[in-house]
Amino acid sequence: MRIGQITGEYPPMQGGVGAFTQELSHALIAMGHECFVFTDHRANGQQHHKDDPIKVTADAHTWGWGALSRVRRWAQAQKLDVVNIQYQAAAYNMAAFVHILPMRLDNVRVVTTFHDLLVPYLFPKAGPLRYQAVLTLARSSDGVIVTNRGDYDRLTNEKSIPSLRHIPIGSNIKPELAPDYNRTVWRTALGFQPDEIV
Template identity: 25%
Template sequence: MRVAMVTGSYPPMPCGIGDYTAKLVEALAAIGVEVDVYSKNVDWSLFKAKQLVARIAASSPDIVHIQYPATGYGHKLGPQALSLLLKPCVVTLHEISQVHLLRKLALYPFAYGAEQLIFTSEFERRYSIKYAPWIARRSCSIPIGSFISVPAALCEKDLPDIVSFGLIRPDKGIEQVIALAALIKAKGLSLKVRIIGAIDPKQPAYIEKLRAESEALPITWQIGLTEPEVASILARSRVAYMPFPDGASERRSSLLAVLLNGVATVSTRGSFTTNELADTLAFADSPEQALQTISQILGQPARLDALARRAREYVQRRDWNQIASQHVKIYKNILL
């Protein structure tokens, strides 16, 4: 089977959807699917769509699979045109409920053009069906997996720091993590915070502002690490603080990476937090509550171990091999 994978972003470009696509391509290749990725050196404008259609068609793919949205597309409508012109076509829609109205309107061509729509959570699928009920029979949800792996060798949980991991940009919860470090200092505690992440290329000055403001706080910054380096740190960590403005959800790849590596995690509850995910986490509404909860967890080894075990089990049910197999099943059903 040959798949043409179309994505506006792909590593090394910083973009969660690009990272997702790379993991999916790797997993598909591992089970024998030949994948051609169309991402680099592509003009995504509507007026250039026919040229890209010809380029993709020349490789004679069995399936065209579009990942949408992605940073590299910008606001161009080429991907929508591809879904109407290339057949058979599958489209994975990663963000629906939280996007701007104009972005939502731009999704309608996919709803008409694609043979199958894939959503990364059942919440997003149900939300979309309310506005496009005709997609109910040709849509499904396949959860994402962790973009960070587990180290091949077993690691001791020997890092005492409270770890936080993710893309460093405003309104992602990093401000609450820094507030936690400020509380630790104010109370004279021996705890420390370790922030691991990548810089948002659209806001490179933001992290410098944060580092300057938090210079006197018990924070270690580790920015721009490789995937194995991140995995090693997470695997050695005991507890994490991962607050999100809209709450923990199964679409948070950074959270999945922390959980996969068996880190007992304190986060925030929101409307996207499923019951299954809630059973995996401890919750705190503020940095003050987070510090109290983390202190309690560190003082209760049985609770710490239970959270770590449930964390691993939760993400292992979202293994990339299973995710790839679900995609292949969809491809084959379309080709019947």
């Protein structure tokens, strides 16, 4: 499957959503899929190792309405089967365009992963319309993933949210054992028996 991911941040930029997107892409590639990422120009796709199987397009100079046509062209050029929008309002500079993106991606299924439900900036005194923009994104997606229980509970109470799933995100820091690690020696030194639960 050809999977595209859209994220407002991506390594070497700082940010947990970008780091998560990179780890998810590597995991999907390990399962036999092809992964493509569209992100902020500051992620500079040229800096990514040429042997990295993730195909990064760092082409968003702003996340305004102009980004919409660039994302559409990218999705068509890559012949994507599905697009996963990694949503965190701050990563897109609180821009509004991302909220209508699923409606603008022709012939591509869209799954949106909400890392939070923070609302975008629309215009002064937009009030409740700001949350409606978030709901528009959720309702126009083919599937919705939330990363925490509070957001899941909140969206469960809304109408017409397709295929809502709660998938918690764990740490993306890979655990590494010390070079001299020996389970038996370490447990004995700490006073634990071989079969004792620690």
